[in-house]
Amino acid sequence: MNEERTPKTVGTVWGLLILNTLGSTGAETIVPLPRSLIQMVTMGALVAAFVLALAVNLRLRVRPNAYLFLLTLLLVPSLLSSADLGSGFGALFRCARLALFIGTLWLLSRWWDGGLTFVRHHIRMYFAVLASVAAGAVISPGAALPDLYGGRLVGALWPLTPPQIGQYAAVIIGLTVLLVLGGRTDRGSAALVAVPSLILLALTHTRTATLGMLAGLLLAIGSLVLTSSAARRFFAWTVLCAAVAAVGFSSWLQSWFLRGQSQENFASLTGRQKVWDALLAAPRSTSEYLFGAGLGDKSYGGLPIDNSWLAVFQEQGMTGVVLVAAFIAVLGAVALLRPPSLARACALFLIGYCALASYTEAGLGDASPYLLHLALAASLLATPAADTSPAPQAPRRRVPGWARRTEVT
Template identity: 40%
Template sequence: MTVQPDPSHAAPADAQQGAHAASARTATARPAAPRVAFPVGAAALAPYSIAARPRREVDERAVPAMVLAAWAAVFVNVLAFAGNATVFPIPRIVGQLITQGALGLALGLALLANRRRVIRPHLFLVLLTMLALVAVMVSFHNQYLLSSVFRACRLLGFATVLWVLSPWFGRRDMLLLRCHLICLRAVLGTVVVGALLSPGLAFSFDGRLAGVLWPIPATQVAHYAAVLLCVTVILWLCRVVSGRLTIATVVLVTPILLATHTRTALLAGVVGMAVAGASLFLGHARVRRTSALGAILAVLAATVFASQITDWLLRGQSAQDAGKFTGRTKVWSQVFAVHRTPIHEMFGNGMSNLSFNGLPIDSNWVATYLDEGWFGIAVEAAILVALLLLAITHVRGPRRAIGLFLLVYCAIASVTETGLGNPSPYILDLAVAAALLAPEAHGVER
């Protein structure tokens, strides 16, 4: 290291010449190292800080093709094959082979994506696997042995695929959420195309929009539309996606949701959005402005269009029928009226087709009591509580807000829909919520 002389003292001429000669020898023997400037303070953290980077970068990164393919296969596995007519007739056996066979494809694709065979422990996956294992054991005592065991093994296989995809839990770029949104857009795209090709067929069930390219019931169409719409709005509130994408989603998806005439999806979406917005209220000025504007518009709409809103909610039913959940309470009463042994009350009768005496149960908690008993209800409640605690302790931001929305949405929908105890879009939504609320991954498959 060369020490610069003090300019206040003049050095002798011979000393200066000796210093110059020494500097020349040093330069000849060792080239000077390039000077590198290291930023300090906030500038040093900018490349690694989420706040310093543009928010929209998260949404513009390329999605790994193998992970997307595996998630798409899982999504196909939970698609319902309803009995409504389609534009191009699909035999029921073919539809079931496609949906149920997609689980094996999803497992293979997930293994190809996770070449290092890394798994991340997560309480959600542990509880889901425990539920599946007990369901397999109980199903061996069901009177419909083969079908019951098959459904239980399918749930176990579904949990296995999620275990293989667990390395992508806890990512800052929300990879699994982005895969989920891509699948939602694709499915709703088929619904729109089917409605354009055959509008009479698409609205043939009580005037409610359903899928007719692939037979998707109106309730599931509403579920997909509500999740896509609300999640996109939350991402916009957090400045993760652009305004153009948000406007396009609102303009295209809102009519789909309204055309399904599904009260459960609308109520769950509104309450979920309120909870997600409350979690962001203090930290985002855009959320506060949007909430105020939304409250004003809601009051105006309720005042001006009160009769139209009431007609839409009742769907031609009486207020008494709507209060009884469209006759669902009769089936629920029949399920609980059946005498059971203590072992059946605790662990249920094994996996079924979610019906009782030929009628759909249409309640997750009643169906779980029938199939997996009080044990299944306790495990599913534990899943919701565990995810809620993760959300409460998670840092404020889009991951926490979307996780809360999905959790609240599934909890409300579980009253009049089935799906938390078997492979379904609802348990897939909870898997996305678990991935968002998981701690950030370090040293695993990225």
């Protein structure tokens, strides 16, 4: 199955899923947007995505996929922990959202064939999101670089936080670089995407996104070094530039990395460690230990958890942690067993990025961009579907009467 045979509606569905995961909280925008309106837009996008996916796949043809199977199993602890309404009706609403999100991915799995179609959809949609961020910065620099966030770039048109913008920029930079190395796009087009994204990433001062991008690219390019001369050259130049930067710009890099924080604040991961310690020390019943306290807003004591594993443990218990670890391990194992290819390199980049970012960002247990990144990795690791359409038959050749053999009696 190739890109030409994938319906254009599939790209629209993927874009709507991305819109759904943008979130409803963040910085103050130029034109104040009520949270109810934002939630209506994001939830409406998810419903529209499911309806469109169903319309384009009315026969409900899906492809077996270990990632989606384990993700579906994650609904079990989510529902068990949310059913008693200990976390309010919002927990059941989030369960319904997660179920609809997973259902849409199942419907799209019909077109998961190891090709780069969904990579292009991913880059285009997130670049459009970054374009809105850049437009907000041009229209109102003060709103886009507020003192509340320490002068870091935020979304002034749509409420996006610096970590969100950094994540989107880092992911499309990494995927674009890999497409260039694989010869699937020209350098001019890649520069139009990667260079502005890199500038926005630098303005967000997001350490997790930067380190995740570098680690993911190192893993992905390393998988191509033995088979691609372009990857070898890029790797050599990257190492050389990194060495020069480390020597000549060490003080600037250190200043950017610390973001004006004290060593003590940096060592405690900007206060995250205190929240993590309090969460782990809290008493729990057996049910809460196994299945969690129900899907919430990824916070504890009114403060963000900012760790996917602890957020899953809090909301879906150890059962959820095991399932999340399982689908990341399965994706990683399948990627490592695949022969070297551009699709495999893109999948390794996404898996490596999500694995590293999970330490300081939440999102692996609920509908989020991280689950979409991993879904993209799963689509890249899928084997091409066998073409079951009947082969065209050659037209029958008409034999002249004089050439036919006659039986002599």
